[in-house]
Amino acid sequence: MTTPVRCVCAAILAVLTPLLALGQAAPAGKPISPDLFGIFFEDINYAADGGLYAELVQNRSFEYAPSDHEGWNSLTAWEYLHEGYAMGSVSVESAAPLHANNPHYATLRVENPFQKGLGLKNTGFDGIPVRAGEKYNFSMWGRVKSGAAVPLLVQLRGAKDQVLAETTLSAQKADWQQYSATLAPSTTDDKATLVVLVTGKGVIDLDMVSLFPENTFHRHPNGLRPDLAQAIADIKPKFVRFPGGCLAHGDGLDNLYDWKKTIGPVEQRVAQRNIWNYHQTAGLGYFEYFQFCEDIGAKPLPVVAAGVSCQNSGGSWRIGSVGQQAIPISEMDAYVQDVLDLIEWANGPVTSPWGAKRAAAGHPAPFNLEYVGIGNEDKITPDFRSRFTLLYNAVHAKYPNLKIVGTVGPGPKGEDYDLGWALANQLDVPLVDEHYYEKPKWFWANNQRYDSYDRAKSKVYLGEYASWGNTLYNALAEAAYMTSLERNGDVVQLASYAPLLAKEGHTQWNPDMIYFTNTTIVPTVNYYVQQLYGHNQGNTYHQGVVTLPTGAAADTTLAASCVRDAQTGDVILKLVNASPQVQTFPINLASFKGLTSAATLTVLSGDKDAKNTFANPQTVLPKKSSYKAGKSFAYTSQPYSMVVIRVRGRGARR
Structure with missing residues (x-):
């Protein structure tokens, strides 16, 4: 008789195991990973x-290439500027670079600046967003090849090419040197550009042209x-x-x-x-x-x-x-x-x-x-x-x-x-x-x-x-x-x-x-x-606390879990209803010690096909409120909803 009894027990266990997993058994804490959700x-x-x-300059070191993306080159995202009647040229070079790992740089040759200058404009990643009242840290590496110091004008320009902020620098070193300044735009503009102009005669190499928000x-x-x-x-x-x-x-x-x-x-x-x-x-x-x-x-x-x-x-x-x-x-x-x-x-x-x-x-x-x-x-x-x-x-x-x-x-x-x-x-x-x-x-x-x-x-x-x-x-x-x-x-x-x-x-x-x-x-x-x-991560998982509504199959529209946070003593219930009807979840917290009736309720719900978009970014948002939980109670969830009920532990630390 021993073998048949064991077979019957095994068969019963096989039937009960999925039911236990779906929350039908008495509560029993099971340790879960402390690093579960990341x-x-x-x-x-x-x-x-x-x-x-946070870098706002695109292709800051002139390293873009057609192998990165079809149609790209070393001056992608840059525009060559010759203001007024300025005369000169721009090229991308690789002799004696700033570093062997960063082999390309831009060379500006200015024969005659005609006061306004000659240089480069960077359009950023779909524009450079700047905010009035905030500061932006500009930096670049430069090397003067013409002997004399080379004056530079650095500007933030708006979408209509108006000047939002500017500063002047003087490049003087024959070796690579980093130059920096702070720009504070007067106006907010989502499509600004960064301009570096050489305003005097000379030849200068530029690399790692950068703009970061200070914040x-x-x-x-x-x-x-x-x-x-x-x-x-x-x-x-x-x-x-x-x-x-x-x-x-x-x-x-x-x-x-x-x-x-x-x-x-x-x-x-x-x-x-x-x-x-x-x-x-x-x-x-x-x-x-x-x-x-x-x-x-x-x-x-x-x-x-x-x-x-x-x-x-x-x-x-x-x-x-x-x-x-x-x-x-x-x-x-x-x-x-x-x-x-x-x-x-x-x-x-x-x-x-x-x-x-x-x-x-x-x-x-x-x-x-x-x-x-x-x-x-x-x-x-x-x-x-x-x-x-x-x-x-x-x-x-x-x-x-x-x-x-x-x-x-x-x-x-x-x-x-x-x-x-x-x-x-x-x-x-x-x-x-x-x-x-x-x-x-x-x-x-x-x-x-x-x-x-x-x-x-x-x-x-x-x-x-x-x-x-x-x-x-x-x-x-x-x-x-x-x-x-x-x-x-x-x-x-x-x-x-x-x-x-x-x-x-x-x-x-x-x-x-x-x-x-x-x-x-x-x-x-x-x-x-x-x-x-x-x-709402927990340290232990507890079966049998939440009962799925009678006749509902967990693999179709309903699911639930219960975890406890060891640090706060809070018990956290998660209820998911992906059906088009309201559903009532019976909940039994009687086996937990040290709980209060004070709880928070967070509900995420809406139309089945609702989504957040750029046109309507807040279509579906979680809504949080106070809630009173008993030792045994039932929660009725709305169609297409996720609910988190966090029941506070006594003396919980926050």
């Missing part, structure tokens, strides 16, 4: 240059655009992944993202072609990424190439393309050392070679790096496996406490997914990076995806996901799926929506979380879902 940053859609990076995020030099940075900070992410996905392993071996080329003085960094068909100045480099993480209280998660380029290098879906390329095995020791040097740069003492370089940049304290990713949705070829294994073994041997994130291909299933998981299990990789972009119905149908994952094997970083749209319904599908990430927060350690930023008129990928122009930011409904989770 953000993914990639320089796609002009997210860095022209976006988060960058946290007022860092070479800093970030404050409104965009704050919008990201307002999500309260627990981690930031950078420098991207495909960007990290690049378009061919010559385009791999090399972190060492993105640190140090900006004029010595290596600009390069962007895999998304534009240009990276590397002004937003590894130091700035780590600094931003520190500023917003998020853990850094850098991702390095796994010794291979993107399998789509050269656009491998086209005939005659390049495809995945691998660093020769004979060169892998040097590449492995580059990755080890990154970890030392982030965490090493100032007495270490790379720790000293971090200190020299202005950050003597370690950045306390805990995570590093190796690879990005790579095709799991023999070349990949051999190089990933070399990297993983070397990093794990030297830094055994570092949490290494592997990769299992670009989708939720398939050959690369299976091969990636097999390699992770073979090497005992701490986490693997899953990616998927799917329709909303996929997220509903797969709400129980992680319930059956083997808890003894590698944990999961859901590094990229989105539901192919920015409507409220898309956001609710993601919100429902995130309840399953909380429920499985023991196996899903990290999760980040992607992509993060997209500039209007320069978008290579949709959907995105935040759309922006030079002056406007439009957080999507998806953004507000991520923000609600970011503000």
Whole structure:
């Protein structure tokens, strides 16, 4: 009789397990990852240059090329000015540059300035936005070739070419010298330009012509655009992944993202072609990424190439393309050392070679790096496996406490997914990076995806996901799926929506979380879902607190979760109703000790197809109010809504 009884018990357990996962059992706290919800940053859609990076001058070092983007050249975004009857010429040169990593510069030859002068005008990234009453820091490197000092007039001009601010400089050195000034425009103008005029006879070389708002995020030099940075900070992410996905392993071996080329003085960094068909100045480099993480209280998660380029290098879906390329095995020791040097740069003492370089940049304290990713949705070829294994073994041997994130291909299933998981299990990789972009119905149908994952094997970083749209319904599908990430927060350690930023008129990928122009930011409904989770993360997940309405299937329109914040003692309920009817969720808090009846209620709701746009940026916004919660109560949610009820713990710290 023993075997039949065991079979019956197993059958009953098999039936009950999904019900328990859907919130039908008695409350029992389960620890979940403290770093569960974060953000993914990639320089796609002009997210860095022209976006988060606050530099207002485009092509500041004359390094643009046709290989970056069709039709571009060294003077893209610049106009040659010869005011009045000024006589002279402009050219782009490369002899004896400012630095070998920055090989091009502009040469202005002025034969006769005719008082008004001759020079260059930069139109910025769709114009240069300036505000009256604010200050802007101008700088440039110059070298005088004509012997005598060369007078310069630096101006901010408005859309109608009127002067908004100006200052004069005198270039005198025969060697490269940096010159700087502060400009304070008298008028606000969203389409300003920067003008540098030579007002006397002479020859001068110009490079790294730059304009930054003085008020960058946290007022860092070479800093970030404050409104965009704050919008990201307002999500309260627990981690930031950078420098991207495909960007990290690049378009061919010559385009791999090399972190060492993105640190140090900006004029010595290596600009390069962007895999998304534009240009990276590397002004937003590894130091700035780590600094931003520190500023917003998020853990850094850098991702390095796994010794291979993107399998789509050269656009491998086209005939005659390049495809995945691998660093020769004979060169892998040097590449492995580059990755080890990154970890030392982030965490090493100032007495270490790379720790000293971090200190020299202005950050003597370690950045306390805990995570590093190796690879990005790579095709799991023999070349990949051999190089990933070399990297993983070397990093794990030297830094055994570092949490290494592997990769299992670009989708939720398939050959690369299976091969990636097999390699992770073979090497005992701490986490693997899953990616998927799917329709909303996929997220509903797969709400129980992680319930059956083997808890003894590698944990999961859901590094990229989105539901192919920015409507409220898309956001609710993601919100429902995130309840399953909380429920499985023991196996899903990290999760980040992607992509993060997209500039209007320069978008290579949709959907995105935040759309922006030079002056406007439009957080999507998806953004507000991520923000609600970011503000309401918990340390333990509790089953059986919320009961789904009778007869409702969780994989179609309804989902719920309950977590507790250990620091405040608050209990946080998330209810998702993607149906066209009101739904009542019975809630039982009787098993929790130390709760008050005081609560906050945040509701995100609207029409199914509603979305935030530049024309109507506030169509769907979360609305917060006070709420009184009992030990046992029912909450009736509106159609197409996400609700967060945060019940305050006694003596909660805030």
